[in-house]
Amino acid sequence: MQSQRKAYLYGLSAVLCWSTVATAFKLSLAHLSPAQLVLHASATSALFLVGWLVLRGRGAELLAGIRSDWRSSLLFGALNPCIYYLVLFQAYSRLPAQEAQAINYTWALTMALLSVPILKQRLRAFDLLAAACCYLGVLTIATHGRPFSLEFSNLGGVAFALGSTLLWSAYWLLNTRDRREPLLGLALNFLFSLPLIAAWCAWRGELAWPAWQGLAGAAYVGVFEMGLTFVLWLNAMRLTRSAARISNLIFLSPLLSLFLIHFFVGEPILSSTLVGLGLILGGLALQQLGARSEQVAG
Structure with missing residues (x-):
């Protein structure tokens, strides 16, 4: 019972962190370009993760990983x-935060769909029903409540938001074949990504030192979206006796996020966003219900 309570504490802490990041993205992008935000947030996250490993006495393991795993890390x-994150921040720069974050929550469904060609898993009827429900929610949000008009508020922003779900899902599916320890692997990924992001910023002429507000926002994103939250979530999943119970906490995040977006970004929350988000969360719940029913039947 003690370990389960700790798992809930870690899980809720991670969800609370994730609930703030849509607001942090939007506020930071008022002072930084998407590429600059990726660069400075990734640098912060790399420092945090490397520091965490060193403090836990894993510095030698990190150095060994740099030498032996540089190809996969790159x-x-x-x-x-x-x-x-370049694609995700493009979505946030073009769309209201409430729309970008709601569409981004379809990544769990995208992962189930991509697992068919990547992991050779079969598609279940529940997955198809969940897909229909989720993407009807996306259409509702993207068309401001007129899903069958196909008149998008910002088609480019919606495309970037949906593209980010494909990239995120592909990353975690490919990660199933990664033999590196998760925290070490993430730290190495961020370290090896920095030259790539810096080169992109240099090519675009975006290496100028930004305003302090932008740096503060990027530091927050680097810790609470990319660094600390991953550590909290790993601890929650390690301590829990039921991964499903901890995973259900994710459903709290978009609802909390809407309140923060309203109060700190100043966006009026549209009824179409609430309806669309309800459809997306309903689709994700249906997907989980189908997975559990299959496990019980098996």
């Missing part, structure tokens, strides 16, 4: 954080 780092 590959995974190019995908996440480099390309994934």
Whole structure:
């Protein structure tokens, strides 16, 4: 019981952190370009994760990983954080935060769909029903409540938001074949991504030193989206006796996020966002219900 309570504490702490990041993205992008935000947030996250490993006496393991796993670290780092966050922040720069974060929550469904070609898993009827429900929610949000009009508020922003779900899902599915320890692997990914992101910023002429507000926002994103939250979530999953119970905490995050977006970013929360988010969360719940029913039947 003590370990389960700790698991809930870690899990809730991670969810609370994730609930703040959509607001942090939008506020930071008022002072930084998407590429600059990726660069400074990734640098902060790399410092945090490396520091965490060193404090836990794993510095030698980190150095060994740099020498032996640099190819996989460069590959995974190019995908996440480099390309994934470049695409995600493009979505946030073009869309209201409430719309970008709601659409981004379809990544769990995208992962189930991508697992068919990548992991050769079969597609279940529940997955198809969940997909229909989730993407109807996306259409509702993207068209401001007129899903069958196909008149998007910002088609480019919606494309970037959906593209980010593909990249995030592909990253974690490919990660199933990664033999590196998760925390060590993430630290190496961020370290090896920094030259790539810096080169992209240099090519675009975006290496100028930003305002302090932008740096503060990037530091917050680096710790609470990319660094500390991953450590909290790993601890929650390690301590829990039921991964499903901890995973259900994720459903709290988008709802809390909407309140923060309203109060700190100043966006009026549209009824179409609430309806669309309800459809997305309903689709994700349906997907989980199907997975559990299959496990019980098996």
